[in-house]
Amino acid sequence: MDDVAILESIRRQTVAVVPEIDPAEITPDRSLADLGCNSVDRADIVTAVMEELAIEVPLSEFRQGAPVGELVELLRTHA
Amino acid sequence: MTDRLTGIESLNVYGGVACVPVAELFAGRGLDTGRFGNLMMARRAVALPFEDPVTNAVNAAAPLLERLGEEERDSVEFLITATESGVDYSKSVASYVHEHLGLGRHCRLLEVKQACYSATAALRLAASYVASDVSPGARALVIATDVALADERAEYAEPATGSGAVAMLVGDDPRVLALDPGAFGLYSFETLDTARPSPAYDIADVDRSLLAYLECLRESFADYRARVEDVDLMTTFDLLALHTPFAGMVKAGHRKLLREFTAATPAEIEADFERRVGPSLTYPGEVGNLFSGSLYLALAAALDTARPAAPLRVGLFSYGSGCSSEFFSGVADQRSAEEVAAMDIAGRLSARAELTFAEYLEVLPENMRCLVPERDRKVDVAAYEHLLDRCADRRPMLALRAVEDHHRRYEWI
Numbered sequence: 001m002d003d004v005a006i007l008e009s010i011r012r013q014t015v016a017v018v019p020e021i022d023p024a025e026i027t028p029d030r031s032l033a034d035l036g037c038n039s040v041d042r043a044d045i046v047t048a049v050m051e052e053l054a055i056e057v058p059l060s061e062f063r064q065g066a067p068v069g070e071l072v073e074l075l076r077t078h079a
Numbered sequence: 080m081t082d083r084l085t086g087i088e089s090l091n092v093y094g095g096v097a098c099v100p101v102a103e104l105f106a107g108r109g110l111d112t113g114r115f116g117n118l119m120m121a122r123r124a125v126a127l128p129f130e131d132p133v134t135n136a137v138n139a140a141a142p143l144l145e146r147l148g149e150e151e152r153d154s155v156e157f158l159i160t161a162t163e164s165g166v167d168y169s170k171s172v173a174s175y176v177h178e179h180l181g182l183g184r185h186c187r188l189l190e191v192k193q194a195c196y197s198a199t200a201a202l203r204l205a206a207s208y209v210a211s212d213v214s215p216g217a218r219a220l221v222i223a224t225d226v227a228l229a230d231e232r233a234e235y236a237e238p239a240t241g242s243g244a245v246a247m248l249v250g251d252d253p254r255v256l257a258l259d260p261g262a263f264g265l266y267s268f269e270t271l272d273t274a275r276p277s278p279a280y281d282i283a284d285v286d287r288s289l290l291a292y293l294e295c296l297r298e299s300f301a302d303y304r305a306r307v308e309d310v311d312l313m314t315t316f317d318l319l320a321l322h323t324p325f326a327g328m329v330k331a332g333h334r335k336l337l338r339e340f341t342a343a344t345p346a347e348i349e350a351d352f353e354r355r356v357g358p359s360l361t362y363p364g365e366v367g368n369l370f371s372g373s374l375y376l377a378l379a380a381a382l383d384t385a386r387p388a389a390p391l392r393v394g395l396f397s398y399g400s401g402c403s404s405e406f407f408s409g410v411a412d413q414r415s416a417e418e419v420a421a422m423d424i425a426g427r428l429s430a431r432a433e434l435t436f437a438e439y440l441e442v443l444p445e446n447m448r449c450l451v452p453e454r455d456r457k458v459d460v461a462a463y464e465h466l467l468d469r470c471a472d473r474r475p476m477l478a479l480r481a482v483e484d485h486h487r488r489y490e491w492i
């Protein structure tokens with residue numbers, strides 16, 4: 001799975017959880033927290049992306065404050 | 080182990096003698112009020128500097144023991160304190176608690192630790208001991224007790240973290256909750272999500288912790304379903320009580336569970352949350368996260384708010400960072416409502432002294448050193464009398480007055 005497809009999924013699920021966020025602002029250098037997602041939003045987004053892409057990432061590999069680019073990489077590694 | 084019913088005979092919450100409105104804390108710290116709704120909290124318990132894990136435990140358990148006759152008190156032959164706020168590497172909190180509760184000397188003392196899961200492990204141990212019948216008529220006293228080590232560094236965890244204790248008398252007349260024999264699901268694995276690496280501070284990776292909680296909820300429920308016949312998440316449980324670090328986390332957990340195990344629509348999930356989980360959130364919204372007492376604070380709230388008039392089944396989820404978790408269940412009935420109501424938990428929470436943000440800041444540095452070992456220390460209990468005077472109809476309470484050559488000294492005030 002390529003990074004573009006993963007980033008698109010993150011954008012889709014982020015906007016589904018927090019509709020106020022402009023998808024264009026969801027770039028690899030920003031973190032979901034920077035974009036205004038609280039901890040529950042972030043958990044919802046990450047689990048929804050894993051469901052959509054059918055990827056299981058061991059949860060202990062996620063860390064607080066990770067930029068979107070790191071999430072993409074983590075998901076790609078486990079795809 | 081037999082299939083005899085065992086469980087919680089009586090339960091009491093100690094949610095402090097002081098509290099601070101969460102809105103004041105948000106304003107004082109300049110936190111984003113947009114996130115206020117995620118906590119669903121009105122107030123949080125604040126310890127006064129003469130309170131510690133020992134006093135919290137004693138102040139939670141004393142009202143339970145006062146209701147017992149001498150013979151029943153002597154039947155308590157197992158005292159377990161569950162805490163991540165130990166005051167010594169060797170000597171247990173239970174040893175002090177045993178003394179100040181005046182329990183008989185023919186009693187086992189133990190302190191257990193597994194973050195916020197430990198009280199559930201202690202309850203399991205106690206109930207299994209009672210059910211084993213090696214000592215017919217024996218009871219156990221399980222007390223989950225902790226203190227907050229959260230200041231401005233903890234950001235949104237500061238308003239969410241409470242201080243206090245929940246005491247549960249465990250025996251074979253489970254008036255509050257009869258544990259369903261053999262009905263449990265487990266899920267544990269190593270991770271570092273939140274921890275207390277020092278007696279002076281906590282660390283937390285909020286994202287990892289939330290994701291671990293959600294994974295444990297799903298997997299422990301799946302394990303429960305595999306062990307217990309004919310389980311339907313929507314109909315088997317009339318009430319749900321989950322470990323409640325903050326209500327938003329519980330809501331996320333409930334939503335995830337229903338999305339994975341039922342065909343409920345988003346509107347149905349929301350309505351189900353209000354109906355089956357909502358009652359458990361009232362006291363957590365007044366106290367904050369009570370660590371391993373959190374689940375039992377939620378249980379007390381569920382029973383006191385829903386007030387069962389007939390037998391009903393409660394589903395419970397216990398999670399402790401690090402991490403270990405359990406989904407289990409029990410039956411409550413009209414006696415449960417009466418037993419919990421007798422403790423007047425809501426009344427005592429509303430009688431607490433309400434602190435301003437400035438008063439909260441004054442006691443915070445003292446509270447942050449609560450667990451830091453010191454050979455000698457004096458605590459000026461009288462300095463806080465003006466705050467205690469604000470409590471309506473205050474019960475006598477245990478207070479830490481000094482540490483003398485490492486020995487903690489207490490007095491009733």
